[in-house]
Structures are given as C-alpha cells and as structure tokens.
Amino acid sequence: MPVARVVVDVMLKPEILDPQGKAVQGALGRLGFEGVTSVRQGKRFEIELAGPATPEAVAEIERAASTLLANPVIEDFTIHVESGAEV
Amino acid sequence: MPVARVVVDVMLKPEILDPQGKAVQGALGRLGFEGVTSVRQGKRFEIELAGPATPEAVAEIERAASTLLANPVIEDFTIHVESGAEV
Numbered sequence: 769m770p771v772a773r774v775v776v777d778v779m780l781k782p783e784i785l786d787p788q789g790k791a792v793q794g795a796l797g798r799l800g801f802e803g804v805t806s807v808r809q810g811k812r813f814e815i816e817l818a819g820p821a822t823p824e825a826v827a828e829i830e831r832a833a834s835t836l837l838a839n840p841v842i843e844d845f846t847i848h849v850e851s852g853a854e855v
Numbered sequence: 856m857p858v859a860r861v862v863v864d865v866m867l868k869p870e871i872l873d874p875q876g877k878a879v880q881g882a883l884g885r886l887g888f889e890g891v892t893s894v895r896q897g898k899r900f901e902i903e904l905a906g907p908a909t910p911e912a913v914a915e916i917e918r919a920a921s922t923l924l925a926n927p928v929i930e931d932f933t934i935h936v937e938s939g940a941e942v
Contacts, residue, residue, distance in 0.1 A: 771892075777899055792900065792923070801919045803912060805858075806903040812864055813879065816893040825890060832888045836879070 772821035772852030774829050778838040778845045779810035813837055814850075821849045859908035859939030861916050865925040865932045866897035900924055901937075908936045 780786050786808045793807040813833075817825055830847055838845040867873050873895045880894040900920075904912055917934055925932040 779899065779901065789900075795923055796919055799919070799923060801915055803905045803915070804902055805905050806901075808901045810899045810901070812866065812897045812899040813876075814866065814893075814895045814897070815891055818890045818892050828888055828890070832883055832886070832891075836882055836886060 770820045770852040772817045772819070772825070773850040774815045774817065774821060774826065774847060775850050776813040776815065776829065776833045776837050776845055776847050777810060778813070778833070778843050779808060781842055781844050784842045810843075811837070817852070821852050857907045857939040859904045859906070859912065860937040861902045861904065861908060861913065861934060862937050863900040863902065863916065863920045863924050863932055863934050864897060865900070865920070865930050866895060868929055868931050871929045897930075898924070904939070908939050 789806070789808040792809060793804060796804050796807065815829060817829075819825065826847065826849060833845045833847060834840050876893075876895040879896060880891060883891050883894065902916060904916075906912065913934065913936060920932045920934060921927050
C-alpha cells in the first residue's frame with residue numbers, strides 16, 4: 769500500500785498585512801539583493817499518511833487544514849498530494 | 856516585461872527534530888484526525904521580482920535563501936519559479 773505525502777501551504781490572505789514578510793524584504797534590501805518587490809511569508813506542512821491519498825483522506829486533511837493548520841479568517845491554504853495519490 | 860514570482864520552501868533537514876511538527880501531529884490526533892504518521896512544519900516565502908526570472912535573478916534568490924531565508928546547517932530549501940520564468 770503506497771504511503772502518501774500531502775503538503776499544505778498556508779499563506780496570509782493578500783489583503784492582510786504581513787510584517788514578517790516586510791521584515792524579510794527590508795533585510796534583503798540591506799544585504800544588497802536588488803529587484804525584490806514583495807515578500808510574503810507563510811507556513812508549509814508536510815504530512816505523511818499511513819495509507820494512500822484517497823479522496824476521503826485528502827478531504828480529511830482539508831478539514832484539518834481549515835480547523836487547525838490555518839486560520840480561515842486571515843489565511844488561505846492550498847493542498848497538494850506529493851506522492852501516493854490514489855483517485 | 857513579465858513579473859516573476861519565485862517560491863522558496865524552507866524545511867528542517869530530515870535528521871533534525873521538529874517539535875513544532877510533533878505538536879501539530881499530537882493536536883491532529885486529539886482532534887480525531889486518524890492516519891497521520893508524521894507532520895513537519897516549515898516556512899514558505901513568496902517573492903515577487905521587479906523583472907523576469909532570468910537565471911541570474913534565480914541565482915540571486917538562491918544566494919538570498921542560503922544566507923537569509925534558511926539556516927543551511929539545519930534547514931534545506933527548494934526554489935521554484937511560479938510565473939514569469941525566462942530561460
């Protein structure tokens with residue numbers, strides 16, 4: 769039975785200020801890196817499942833993402849199956 | 856001139872303990888999400904460039920990632936161009 773890896777990326781919504789990203793952008797400028805117009809920082813979760821990434825398992829991860837991993841009021845998340853997909 | 860978006864994913868190296876990921880894994884179990892064998896948490900940076908993602912610009916981002924965004928002693932990073940690639 770293939771073991772699946774699912775990745776959940778959580779980013780602040782575009783309309784929410786991201787001071788952490790701004791700080792990184794400022795630091796890049798001070799270090800001499802040119803040509804960066806925007807930096808936004810988010811979280812990445814790599815989740816390994818005991819079984820294959822069935823549609824039910826992915827739906828479970830989606831539910832977990834919206835209840836625990838992300839705050840849907842201020843954050844968006846995307847889910848993608850990196851390996852072990854089974855449709 | 857196309858504007859490029861480059862994504863840098865920073866994850867702890869596999870051999871480094873990830874207490875933050877472990878905490879998320881424990882919380883998932885307590886919330887009733889079954890079948891998760893491992894969670895690792897990392898950072899995701901979405902970087903917008905003033906110009907196209909030329910090989911030189913991507914090399915600059917790679918230098919920035921290894922000096923500022925990631926700590927190469929304990930973290931690995933991957934870079935991928937999401938839009939505006941120009942090879």
